[in-house]
Amino acid sequence: MRLILALVRAVLMLGALGAAALAIAGLFGSMVPELDLINHFQILLLPATAVGLVFLAVMLRGPVRGAALVFGLAGFAASASMVLPEALAARRNLPPAPAEGTVRLMTHNLFGMNYDMERVVAAILAEDPDIIVFQEYFGEQATDLHPLLLAKYPFFVRCRGGKRANLGLYSRLSFSQLDEDACPNDAYGDQRTAHILAQFTLDGDKLFSVLTSHMDWPYPVARQREQLGQLTEVVAGIEGPLVVAGDFNSTPWSYTLRRFVAESGLERQTLNLFTFPMRFYYFGAWRDTLPFLPLDQVLTRGVSVHSVETGGQTASDHLPVVVEFSVE
Known part of the structure; x- marks a missing residue:
């Protein structure tokens, strides 16, 4: 029994030191990009x-x-320095919405493996948005979802391409x-x-743009950094108020996302907003779980944001x- 207790104690000690080592290593992610991968999981390292x-x-x-x-x-201090500022910033007070014009x-x-489009529509109707942007909007989803949206959202555009290039915008x-060449129409393309870039007009003279895109996973590191660099260049060429929304596959604790926000001049509005994963595949089926990663981001420039929240589960x-x- 003593031997078992000693082994358990040794394993726990190694686990405690290992978690601390990972949290400290993440601090050097700005210098060693591969170490930045650790920072995506700082929300787990903090309690550990x-x-x-x-x-x-x-x-x-x-x-x-x-x-x-x-x-x-x-x-613990290393992990807290990554996680706590984001949590505190999320407690900000947003300006109240005006009586009209929002x-x-x-x-x-x-x-891609979600085929319950009626549940998606129910979540949309519950929130009643003016504009909807989709990622992982494949043909299987569009076949059922498109006709369900047209009556209320008659203006739309779709991108069909490779893995992350399947997007939609309904309004x-x-x-x-704008920038139509960036939106392919070849489901078998590579x-x-x-990205979809759309320009809107409010009250006859207020122009604003909406851009949606979908980034790859953070590994390999160079691939996502290159994609975010390209998106930074696109944002730099857009004039006037702008809303950028989509699945960035990157958390706010990573230096990679922080660098994109700084270089693009955008303000990230989705602070400490956990959206993934809602489902895991185990024991032969997809099962619901609790989200712990804030992968879906909304960033703005030249607009006043009055509320940011998660919608209903689909x-x-x-x-x-x-x-x-x-x-503004």
């Missing part, structure tokens, strides 16, 4: 380092206790599509990413995000 620190304080004895406690505390926008990754407001592995804004 906290529990590990308590374990080290209670269970360790002898000359190594002091060094282990310092290392554990450094790991626009509601919903962004939603439909999930009850008329718009002009263009991996795309059969997707992402929650929709709904933002209400007015043009």
Whole structure:
């Protein structure tokens, strides 16, 4: 029994030190891009380092206790420095919406294996957005969803391309599509990413643009960084108020997303908003779970944002995000 307890104690100590080591390594993600991958999971490392620190304080004895406690505390502080500023910033007070002239926008990754489009429509109707942007909007989804939306959202555009290039935009407001070459129409094409850029007019003279896109996963590191760099160049060429919404496959604790926000000059509105994963595949079926990663982002320039929240759950592995804004 003593041997088993000693083994359990050793495993827990290694786990506590390992969590601290990962949290500290993430701090160097700005210099070593591969280490930035760790930062996407800082929300899990924060409680892990906290529990590990308590374990080290209670269970360790002898000359190594002091060094282990310092290392554990450094790991907890490293993770907290990534996670807590985002959580505190989310407590901001947004300006109240004016009596008229606001626009509601919903962004939603439909999930390529989601075939329950009536549930998607129910979530849309519950939020009543003026503009909807979709990611992972494949032909299987469009066949059922498109006719369900047309009556209320007669203005639309679709992108059909490679893995992340399947996008959609539906609106009850008329718009002009810009940068059409960035939106392919070949379901068997090899263009991996795309974007939809639409320009709207409010009250006859207020112009604003909406852009939606879908980034790849953060690994390989160079691929996502290149995609975000290209998107930065696109944003730089857009004049006037702008709303960028979509699945960035990147969390706000990563240096990669922080760099994009800084270089693009946009303001990220989705603070500490957890949208993924809503579903996991295990034991032979897709099962609901609790989201712990904020992958779906809304960023703005030149607009006043009055509310940002998640929408109702659909059969997707992402929650929709709904933002209400007015043009300054």
